[in-house]
Amino acid sequence: MSLEGSAKIHQRSFEKDLDEINRELTLLGEMVEKAISSAILSLKDRNSSLAKEVIRGDRVIDEQELKIDKLCIKYLALKQPKAQDLRFVTSVMKIINELERMGDCAESIARQAMFLATKPAWRPLINIPKMAEITEEMVRDCLDAFMKHDELLAQQVIKRDEEVDQLQGLIYKNLLQDMIQDVNNIERASSLLLVSSKLERIADQATNICEDVIYIVSGKIVRHKDKIQLEIPL
Amino acid sequence: MSLEGSAKIHQRSFEKDLDEINRELTLLGEMVEKAISSAILSLKDRNSSLAKEVIRGDRVIDEQELKIDKLCIKYLALKQPKAQDLRFVTSVMKIINELERMGDCAESIARQAMFLATKPAWRPLINIPKMAEITEEMVRDCLDAFMKHDELLAQQVIKRDEEVDQLQGLIYKNLLQDMIQDVNNIERASSLLLVSSKLERIADQATNICEDVIYIVSGKIVRHKDKIQLEIPL
Numbered sequence: 001m002s003l004e005g006s007a008k009i010h011q012r013s014f015e016k017d018l019d020e021i022n023r024e025l026t027l028l029g030e031m032v033e034k035a036i037s038s039a040i041l042s043l044k045d046r047n048s049s050l051a052k053e054v055i056r057g058d059r060v061i062d063e064q065e066l067k068i069d070k071l072c073i074k075y076l077a078l079k080q081p082k083a084q085d086l087r088f089v090t091s092v093m094k095i096i097n098e099l100e101r102m103g104d105c106a107e108s109i110a111r112q113a114m115f116l117a118t119k120p121a122w123r124p125l126i127n128i129p130k131m132a133e134i135t136e137e138m139v140r141d142c143l144d145a146f147m148k149h150d151e152l153l154a155q156q157v158i159k160r161d162e163e164v165d166q167l168q169g170l171i172y173k174n175l176l177q178d179m180i181q182d183v184n185n186i187e188r189a190s191s192l193l194l195v196s197s198k199l200e201r202i203a204d205q206a207t208n209i210c211e212d213v214i215y216i217v218s219g220k221i222v223r224h225k226d227k228i229q230l231e232i233p234l
Numbered sequence: 235m236s237l238e239g240s241a242k243i244h245q246r247s248f249e250k251d252l253d254e255i256n257r258e259l260t261l262l263g264e265m266v267e268k269a270i271s272s273a274i275l276s277l278k279d280r281n282s283s284l285a286k287e288v289i290r291g292d293r294v295i296d297e298q299e300l301k302i303d304k305l306c307i308k309y310l311a312l313k314q315p316k317a318q319d320l321r322f323v324t325s326v327m328k329i330i331n332e333l334e335r336m337g338d339c340a341e342s343i344a345r346q347a348m349f350l351a352t353k354p355a356w357r358p359l360i361n362i363p364k365m366a367e368i369t370e371e372m373v374r375d376c377l378d379a380f381m382k383h384d385e386l387l388a389q390q391v392i393k394r395d396e397e398v399d400q401l402q403g404l405i406y407k408n409l410l411q412d413m414i415q416d417v418n419n420i421e422r423a424s425s426l427l428l429v430s431s432k433l434e435r436i437a438d439q440a441t442n443i444c445e446d447v448i449y450i451v452s453g454k455i456v457r458h459k460d461k462i463q464l465e466i467p468l
Contacts, residue, residue, distance in 0.1 A: 066455065073324060080314035090307060090327060097328065176424060180417045186410055193424065197431065221300065 017075050018085065021092055022147070024071065028064045029143040032099045035061065035106035036139060036202060040132040043113040043195065044125065051117070054110035061103035065096045091212050095146060098205040102139065105198040105205075112191045122188050126174050128196060131167040134160055135199050138206040145210055151217045154210035158222070164203040171196045251309050252319065255326055256381070258305065262298045263377040266333045269295065269340035270373060270436065274366040277347040277429065278359065285351070288344035295337035299330045325446050329380065332439040336373065339432040339439075346425045356422050360408050362430060365401040368394055369433050372440040379444055385451045388444035392456070398437040405430045 035054050042051035072093050075081070081089060116122075138157050145154040175189040175196075211222050269288050276285035306327050309315070315323060350356075372391050379388040409423040409430075445456050 073320065076310065076324070077316050077320055082311050086307065086311055090310070090324070093324060093327065094331060097331065172424075176420055179413055179420045179424075183414045183417070186413045186420075190406075190410060190413075190424075190427065193427070194431070197428070 017071075017079065018088065021068065021071050021075065021089070024064065024068045025092055025096065026143070026147070028061065028068060028096060028099050029139075031057070031061050031064060032102045032106070033136065033139055035103050036109075036132070036136055039106040039109040039113065040129065040136075042110055043116065044129060046113070046117040046121065048114050048117045051110040051113040055107050055114075058103050058107040061100060065100040068096045069093060087216050091146070091216055094212060095209050098209050102202045102205050105202050108198050109195050112195050116188060116191055119188055122185070123178075125192065127167050127171050128192060128199070131164060131171065131196060131199050134164055134167070135203045135206070138164070138203050142206040142209040142213070145213045149213070149217050151214055154213040154217075157210045158207050161203050161207040164200055168196050168200045251305075251313065252322070255302065255305050255309065255323070258298065258302045259326055259330065260377070260381070262295065262302060262330060262333050263373075265291070265295050265298060266336045266340070267370065267373055269337050270343075270366070270370055273340040273343040273347065274363065274370075276344055277350065278363060280347070280351040280355065282348050282351045285344040285347040289341050289348075292337050292341040295334060299334040302330045303327060321450050325380070325450055328446060329443050332443050336436045336439050339436045342432050343429050346429050350422060350425055353422055356419070357412075359426065361401050361405050362426060362433070365398060365405065365430060365433050368398055368401070369437045369440070372398070372437055376440040376443040376447070379447045383447070383451050385448055388447040388451075391444045392441050395437050395441045398434055402430050402434045 035057055038050055038057075039054045041047065042054060072089050075089055076086075079085075138160055141153055141157045144150065145157060172193065175193050178185040178189045214220055214222050269291060272284055273288045275281065276288060306323050309323055310320075313319075372394055375387055375391045378384065379391060406427065409427050412419040413423045448454055448456050
């Protein structure tokens, strides 16, 4: 075989490994998106069995993270990539960590859903479904931005994090008002407060991923932006 | 120069790079420990200027994380380490991420401290100082366990996470009780609820680091253990 031919095979094998990492990452992303949307649905529908499914499913997400982590370590050890491929793989290792935590947040929301389902039905969930909708979009878009190296999309996701923070501020105020009005609301309102803080955390995690995307694509560091100052400190 | 001599120089240069990473990591750890203890002190003493210091200091923590991240990427690119060194460096990249987030949590606690300082003084902080004390020890010990490859210490830290979770359960119940007793407590109790959830998150992050330590030292996967089930889902 010519040297050139051997180099080509080497190149193809590189791509095959990265393709596998990409594929498994996409799968993890889909699992996490599903967990978040199911957790919110279980909350809206007071559906304890769906909530249980989310809680049980978290283990599969954890295993998928470990699987990708191992693929990345193997790739680094065997292929010793440089420049772009090195940045890609180390970024994947960070992103899977964020995704796994998003899964944990979905699990926490599902636990609150189970708890609230044991209490008398209450009021509409104020802005929580709206906050969840934006958050779910952010999760989808941050993975898209990573896969497509789309800096503009990454910037848009980061921008939306402010919306989520504003919504959380509103929800916080509303729930506090509910508690003050009627002590019977306190337990359920505190539970919804935790739900909103988990959604806010998921949005933050999507923002972290986008900040990494921008760094990979443009070298610009936009991480650790200043949090907007809400009237009520969250 | 003999080949052997050249190999020795190569080896020494490896160690120098890893030493630098180690040193910078230790520094980051110290910054984060300081941020957490100052945040809690600002809460206990109703000291807004100390709280402001913690908030301003978060930027330095963020910069330190980025500095170490770059050192690690450079090391991977230039030295193409294998086996233990590879695992060490990729672990450092994860750990600095955890530490940076602990810093964010400290900042959030400081924001709550500032908010609470604007309100009339209230009651003792129930179990929050105790929870903070354990959490601070966990942070110190998880870094020690990492530096010394001490599996036993790592296991002890993980064990303490249960204590923190139990304390948070108690705090949650107490604060809910306070809110029910007097609506004037609701705003302040909600703020302390957020403080306790940040402490719980820091303890979780220390646990994550220890789970990594155990993996590095023994190859055992203890990540993603089942969370103990609290009466009130958190």
